[in-house]
Amino acid sequence: MLKEEVYEKYELVVGLEIHVQLQTKSKAYSSDSAEYGSAPNTHISAISLGHPGTLPRFNENTLQYGVRLGLSCGSEITYENQFARKNYFYADLPKGYQITQDKTPLCLGGSILIKDDQGKDKRIGITRIHMEEDSGKSIHDLDPFNTLVDLNRAGVPLLEIVSEPEIRTPQEAYNYLTEVRQLVRYLEICDGNMEEGSMRCDANVSVRLKGAKEFGQRTETKNLNSIRNVFRAIEYEFKRQIEVIEAGSEIKMETMGFDAVKGTTSSMRSKELAHDYRYFPEPDLQAVYVDSDYIEKVRKDLPALPSELIKKFTSEMNLSTYDAEVLTEEKYFALYFDELTRLTKNYKAAANWMMGAVKSYLNENALTIQEFKIKPDQIAEIIQLIDEGKISNSIANQKIFPYLIEHTNDRPRAIAESNNWIQESDSNALEGFISEAIAMYPEKVEAYRAGNKNLLGLFMGEVMKRSKGKADPKLTSQLLKEKLEN
Amino acid sequence: MGVDRKTVDRIAELARLEFNEAEKEEITNDMNKMLDFVDKLSEVNTDGVEPLVYMLDESTPLRPDVVKQEISQKEALKNAPQKDSDFIKVPKVIERN
């Protein structure tokens, strides 16, 4: 540990390489299933096993998903896409090479908009996005004498997103990953699950003295299995590199692993022989040409992106940025809300219902919004009833919503009427109840007038009891206060 | 341009091949003979010439994203040198903890 001022002499430089596993039905170069989670070595074919005599067959959705992503980031889409072989030996790489893209990545340039540590907008540039294939899995800890190889994942399509080294803090890295995750989920090309490995991140980290023009030597940290761990690893690696430099040594180009328990990075060298990938053009695949017609077709079918929806919710509906962000966290949740705002103008109430009752219900029952049986128009009707003063918020939350969950085909208005939950908003009736309540506790009335405002609750309770819970709380409260103070 | 023992070692490592002393002598000589032979390529001026990458002027067909399962797990593992009912097995050095 060095003094704080020493660390502050340095600037952190981070570039992230994210591998996004695509949600295609079949694999990148063969038609066996790309689905996660089946029994070992069942989602395979002679092609993904790398058997003699097999040749790759390019999946059209790898291209489509890649173009979707590139357009969403503002990248240039490459016209002539060549494939390349990256040659190395590993137990989970059946062909002894990976089919990837080297000189002609599908997308060049573009950027991802994030918030920096101060909450200000910052764009992180994208160097490139290219198409490649995943390897299988080597399992080292099931059998003491053998490594077990499962090739289900071998050949599943990946997109690799390489960022410019423009990230300057661990928080920016965290935010960048969060944005990318949300984006790929919105585009429905990947479920962005780092813990399950459908999204993976390698961090290229270097440091340099503030004001320096040249980049320092970078290290590459792998095996980061959550966005949080990317943050922690970068944080640690920053300090580690500074300590090395301050001690008079040099940073070497190393592959680092991250120990999630200790929160430290350490060198993974000497386990592997030196790599020379000997990239050369893949002779078994001709080029894939992406013309402007194709690009326009994909562009037309792009869904509304989170940033567009946030803009809409904040500027057109006057919701807070915070609310807009919560509502757009998940695509289908945002779409449900969007639909709801077509059916009611009370956007704030709509937002509150979504972020409150609906979200809680979904979370408690581990459901997605797509599995939610209540439709936007039913929620809109509830809001309408409240706005009309027919029901109170608490009745809506505590009685109507739960009832609706059990009877998903019913209409809120009908529910309220048939269950006699329409609240009492007739001032005369309320006045009656209020008078009775006040008459019951003359001393409390005195105490209230003397300053104990909490006693309002006692009277409210009495009114509620007498009205069988149907007194309009707002109106009651108003009338009670008037009565009590006079 | 020729190769020395060190280069042969590095190439063998990349290619996952090994040679005993006698074989290494032979392969080094063979490689040098082959490299001398292909040196004929340097006699032709190729300034401004694009490398030939594709044999045809067509493009790769796009395969529809449809699942077709053509073989079973049993077939997949049939040719594996060592396996159990689910996995291909590769020996590993036993770690001492």
Next chain:
Amino acid sequence: MKNYQCLKEIQADIQSGQISCKTLVLNYIEKIEENSGLNIFLEVFKDEALESAQKIDQKIKAGNAGKLAGMVISLKDNICYKGHKVSASSKIIEGFESLFSATVVERLIQEDAIIIGRTNCDEFAMGSSNENSAFGIVKNPISSNKVPGGSSGGSAASVAAGMCLASLGSDTGGSIRQPASFCGNIGLKPTYGRVSRHGLIAYASSFDQIGTFANSIEDTAALLEIMSGPDEYDSTLSQKKPNSYTDDIVQEVSSKKIAYLSCYVNHEGLNPEVKEKTLAIIENLKQKGHQVDEINFDYLEQLVPAYYVLTTAEASSNLARYDGVHFGYRSPQAFDLLSTYVKSRSEGFGKEVKRRIMLGTYVLSAGYYDAYYSKAQKIRRLIKERTQEILKDYDFVLSPTTPHPAFDIGSQNEDPIKMYLEDIFTVQANLVGLPAISLPLGITKEKLPFGIQLMGSPFEEGKLLNFSQYLININ
């Protein structure tokens, strides 16, 4: 039984009841067993072939047999046949059973061809004499102290020895045409992208093509017609639909323009009898009214080097899958992942294969890619452009197929380079992707056959076969 040279004859004799598919197959099997010393077949599918023969005999009687009913074919041991072993004549996949059939095999079987067995070849198709097989050399049936050529030596020999009517081989630098020349039959390499490579064990992906050995142009055309065309399993195919080659060969032959390369015909290594015959054919063509011109070609010395740099590079990558881990041979000495690789590959691959993997790895490695691989790709372009220029003005390029007839077993083994130069006249067609055919037009005083080669324009196999028939007729 007659020594049948073409399918038409066989089908006629079947119709007339003289033979049946069954008797035909029995005859071939007898031939194979009598000549097992030639080491042509690695495996004979005896029972299966007889069963198929019986079924097809019934289909013939019922009148619904396919176009190739009566044709018995052998497969080079690098062509996959579902449920059968395939080993590329290598120890490293000895015992491997393929899970699928090559597209060409499926198409031929669909037309009722009978597959009689798999033939010996040079290991992973690397060689020009069939002396590189892990399962022993093949002897030339015409003269058993000579090589049959390679790498499809077994295939060429199987047809020459009357063990089947035709054979499928593969040609990467001449591996069909050169053995066809040495064994005296017709060897065709189609245009690159004409015939599916799905199911061909890859050697060099941008050079390999499956082709045929046969004793007649008709059979060659029939096989090509059935095998050709788009296949969803091979992304390097042309989407152009193939012609009806069997129709093309019966067309009238108009007056043609033929080129021959001076550097080929004046090659110092060219056997005098071969040269004489080549010139005689040229003269004959001129007399028949065709235009035959001697043409310059500046890249003779770059042909084989470019071929070797590029094919070994592709091969070093294509053969990485033979790693002792997923299928095939695993060394008993493997005790961890690294030793599994190193021991299995070093023990499983033969010497020539290892040589080429080493060279291929080197030319792709960091620091050498530009000087070798990229350079060779540029030269490939120059060779292609020059050759296409010639074929713009000429219908065909004519040359000897090989510098000499079959050589003695063991005589070319000291120097790998000497062996590589056997391909001097054949690699051009693979570098450029052209269709090329070897025709058994020559025979030496010692009764050894040798071939004359025709190269044509891409996807013009119809024209090529048509003229081939003509050339055979007039010589």
